[in-house]
Amino acid sequence: MSAGWTHHSGTAVALDLESVDTDQLIPARFMSVPRVQGYGPYLLHDLRYDGAGQKLPDFVLNRHEGASILVARRNFGSGSSREAAVYALVDFGMRVVVAPSFGDIFSANAVNNGLLPLALPEADVDQILAMLVAQPAEARVDLQAGNLRICGQDYAFQLPQVWREKLMNGWDDIDLTTARAPQIAAYKTARRASTPWVWPS
Amino acid sequence: MTQAPAATAPATLFDKLWQAHEITRRADGASLLWVDRHLVHEGSHHAFAKLAARGAPVAEPQLTYAVVDHYAPTRGRDAIPAGDIRRMIETLGQNAHRHGLRLFGLRDPDQGIVHVVGPEQGLTLPGFTVNCGDSHTSTHGAFGALAFGIGATEVAHVLATQTIWQMRPKTMRITVVGQLGPAVGAKDLALHWIARLGADGARGHAIEYAGPAVRALSMEGRMTLCNLSIEGGARLGMVAPDDTTFAYLKGRPFAPAGADWARAVALWARLPSDDGAQFDREVEIDASDIAPTVTWGTSPEEGLPITGHVPNPAQLPPARAARASEALDYMGLSAGQALQGVAVDQVFIGSCTNGRIEDLRLAAKVLQGRRAKVPGLVAPGSALVKAQAEAEGLDRIFTQAGLDWVEAGCSMCVGMNGDLVAPGKRCASSTNRNFKGRQGRGARTHLMSPAMVAAAAITGTLCDVRPLLEGRV
Numbered sequence: 001m002s003a004g005w006t007h008h009s010g011t012a013v014a015l016d017l018e019s020v021d022t023d024q025l026i027p028a029r030f031m032s033v034p035r036v037q038g039y040g041p042y043l044l045h046d047l048r049y050d051g052a053g054q055k056l057p058d059f060v061l062n063r064h065e066g067a068s069i070l071v072a073r074r075n076f077g078s079g080s081s082r083e084a085a086v087y088a089l090v091d092f093g094m095r096v097v098v099a100p101s102f103g104d105i106f107s108a109n110a111v112n113n114g115l116l117p118l119a120l121p122e123a124d125v126d127q128i129l130a131m132l133v134a135q136p137a138e139a140r141v142d143l144q145a146g147n148l149r150i151c152g153q154d155y156a157f158q159l160p161q162v163w164r165e166k167l168m169n170g171w172d173d174i175d176l177t178t179a180r181a182p183q184i185a186a187y188k189t190a191r192r193a194s195t196p197w198v199w200p201s
Numbered sequence: 202m203t204q205a206p207a208a209t210a211p212a213t214l215f216d217k218l219w220q221a222h223e224i225t226r227r228a229d230g231a232s233l234l235w236v237d238r239h240l241v242h243e244g245s246h247h248a249f250a251k252l253a254a255r256g257a258p259v260a261e262p263q264l265t266y267a268v269v270d271h272y273a274p275t276r277g278r279d280a281i282p283a284g285d286i287r288r289m290i291e292t293l294g295q296n297a298h299r300h301g302l303r304l305f306g307l308r309d310p311d312q313g314i315v316h317v318v319g320p321e322q323g324l325t326l327p328g329f330t331v332n333c334g335d336s337h338t339s340t341h342g343a344f345g346a347l348a349f350g351i352g353a354t355e356v357a358h359v360l361a362t363q364t365i366w367q368m369r370p371k372t373m374r375i376t377v378v379g380q381l382g383p384a385v386g387a388k389d390l391a392l393h394w395i396a397r398l399g400a401d402g403a404r405g406h407a408i409e410y411a412g413p414a415v416r417a418l419s420m421e422g423r424m425t426l427c428n429l430s431i432e433g434g435a436r437l438g439m440v441a442p443d444d445t446t447f448a449y450l451k452g453r454p455f456a457p458a459g460a461d462w463a464r465a466v467a468l469w470a471r472l473p474s475d476d477g478a479q480f481d482r483e484v485e486i487d488a489s490d491i492a493p494t495v496t497w498g499t500s501p502e503e504g505l506p507i508t509g510h511v512p513n514p515a516q517l518p519p520a521r522a523a524r525a526s527e528a529l530d531y532m533g534l535s536a537g538q539a540l541q542g543v544a545v546d547q548v549f550i551g552s553c554t555n556g557r558i559e560d561l562r563l564a565a566k567v568l569q570g571r572r573a574k575v576p577g578l579v580a581p582g583s584a585l586v587k588a589q590a591e592a593e594g595l596d597r598i599f600t601q602a603g604l605d606w607v608e609a610g611c612s613m614c615v616g617m618n619g620d621l622v623a624p625g626k627r628c629a630s631s632t633n634r635n636f637k638g639r640q641g642r643g644a645r646t647h648l649m650s651p652a653m654v655a656a657a658a659i660t661g662t663l664c665d666v667r668p669l670l671e672g673r674v
Contacts, residue, residue, distance in 0.1 A: 017527075018524055019400060019499075019500045019524075021500075021634075021636045021637075022636075023634065023636040023637070023638055023639045024636065024637055024638065027638050027642065028615050028616060028617050028639075029616070029617070031244065031617070032246075032272075032285040032286075032288065032289050032617075034246075034250070035247060035250065046637070046638050046642055046643075051624065051642065051643075074401060075399075075400055075401040075434070075500075078400055078401065078434065078500075079336065079431075079634060079636060080335075080336050080634075081334055081335055081336040081338075081350040081351060081352050082244070082352075083247060083334075083352035083353035083354060084247070084353075086352070101401050101404060103401075103404075103434065104370075104404060104405060104434070104436050105336055105350055105351065105352060105431075108351070108352060108355065109352035109353075109354065109355075112352065112354035112355070113354070160229075160230070160368060161229040161230065162227075162229045162230065162231045162366075162368060165229065173354075173358050173366055174255065174257070174357070174358055174361050174362065176366075177233065177358065177361075177362045177364060177366070178361075178362070180224070180225060180233065183224055183225050183233075184224055184233075184235075184362065184363070184364055187224045187235055188235070188363075191235060191237075195237075195328065195465070195468070196457075196461060197326065197456070197457035197461050197465055198237045198264065198329070199263055199264070200263070200455045
């Protein structure tokens with residue numbers, strides 16, 4: 001679990017693609033790497049590097065390696081449950097991804113790692129992408145207010161309360177759940193009685 | 202978020218399962234759910250590392266099962282060279298041993314893909330919650346279980362507590378009326394609805410598949426359908442249990458037996474959605490509209506009947522044109538090209554989507570007495586599927602056709618074990634994702650049913666399997 005945050009200011013860049021799926025975010029061949037080694041080098045690997053492993057100079061993340069806010073089109077993070085897709089974004093330095101829609105599992109993984117999946121209406125994202133196409137821009141995200149400010153424009157966003165609190169507090173769910181141990185134990189007793197086949201003999 | 206209906210209101214299958222597993226609900230709407238089955242694989246190494254960092258034990262080792270699948274070599278298992286693949290498999294073995302988990306390892310006669318092993322062992326049962334750090338966990342919903350994929354942080358949470366926090370998804374019913382045509386199956390049905398609703402069409406929803414065409418599916422077909430729920434963006438997919446489900450499960454190693462069996466069936470029979478139960482969204486599909494379906498692009502939503510033509514970006518609105526051009530370019534297809542006749546370089550039959558015995562039987566029906574024009578790999582979904590296929594002589598049909606018959610695992614669906622499609626090569630594949638680079642960097646994947654893959658093998662092109670199956674089914 002990451003440290004919590006309430007607002008973030010950074011450089012926003014456009015990745016003008018839809019359905020940037022988990023296999024593009026991190027190709028499967030890199031997923032055996034232990035997390036401590038860092039996943040940043042693998043982010044969008046096959047878009048960033050050619051077949052010989054050379055950086056493609058025109059790719060947006062190679063031109064702006066300090067970017068921390070990524071703006072993309074619909075269905076971002078669709079596909080696999082691999083949390084490594086989020087590790088790659090976070091370890092690269094991303095804090096926020098803005099898109100019209102996200103894969104459900106990706107969103108949950110993102111929030112569990114301090115990365116905000118910021119959903120805006122498609123028209124807003126179109127507008128932001130148009131502003132960013134020529135060059136990146138500084139942007140500011142305020143979690144408490146639910147606001148993204150970029151190129152002098154404000155965009156309000158909705159966030160489930162669960163996610164907002166988790167991002168702001170950097171909660172570790174296991175600690176929260178352990179505090180409910182008596183309720184879990186009571187449930188388990190009842191479950192054993194009603195459906196003993198849950199525990200194979 | 203939807204509210205749970207009052208006790209007297211008609212409830213959906215989903216409502217019943219959710220309610221039965223909800224330990225508590227926070228003011229912010231998150232529910233703590235009990236997890237009946239937790240399946241882990243080599244990719245769960247991040248979660249075990251998190252657990253180790255806390256010094257925490259696995260809360261319920263008896264409910265946690267470890268399966269070697271993603272990195273499982275399909276050849277040369279007796280001499281796996283030192284390297285990442287061996288290390289990943291050994292790490293899972295060590296974690297399973299440390300925590301006292303039943304391991305379906307490489308030498309286990311019951312090894313296979315986690316979503317094939319769970320059902321065939323009777324580990325997956327109606328009324329259960331099933332979690333696994335793999336998005337295709339939706340497969341297990343075919344049994345009337347609440348089954349969904351989770352990330353590593355959540356896997357660590359389930360390992361440590363046997364519970365998971367979730368926000369209640371919306372419900373969606375896809376009712377499939379009519380009857381699927383000959384040689385048209387669950388894979389075609391799934392690719393059809395995903396093409397219609399989009400790869401994010403069911404985002405935030407729990408799907409229940411219903412209607413006569415779904416009832417008519419075997420358990421294998423239902424698993425294929427539920428497996429692909431995630432490709433339409435759904436949180437999970439389910440089919441209500443019925444006699445087909447019970448007949449499949451009876452006598453499975455981990456299924457209840459004796460008095461428990463009768464008690465379980467009585468409970469399971471009460472799971473189907475009540476008459477009049479409300480869904481947040483209803484979709485109806487006519488099975489007779491569905492042809493053998495093939496993807497042409499790099500998202501599962503980019504599917505068409507095999508008789509169709511790929512889009513011409515010049516005729517699309519600008520917002521769609523750029524995406525279509527990019528996908529066509531990656532796939533090496535020209536605008537407006539007919540799907541039939543596109544030459545393929547190789548084929549793959551297998552995966553958690555279509556690596557079960559019924560899939561192999563149908564592919565073998567197409568291939569019997571015929572030769573493949575292109576090389577290909579047939580990787581059964583489990584060692585038990587492999588043994589069954591060999592007992593039926595299916596392996597000889599595949600090898601006599603010129604295809605390679607190998608050991609069980611995820612294999613070329615995701616390529617982690619080294620079974621890769623080379624850059625620029627085109628593969629007709631019975632798998633679940635046509636994402637860029639999914640089967641290897643630069644690989645071009647066309648998703649389709651195993652029967653359609655077999656047809657592509659014979660002709661060396663994308664083609665309609667229906668004439669090839671005439672008189673054979």
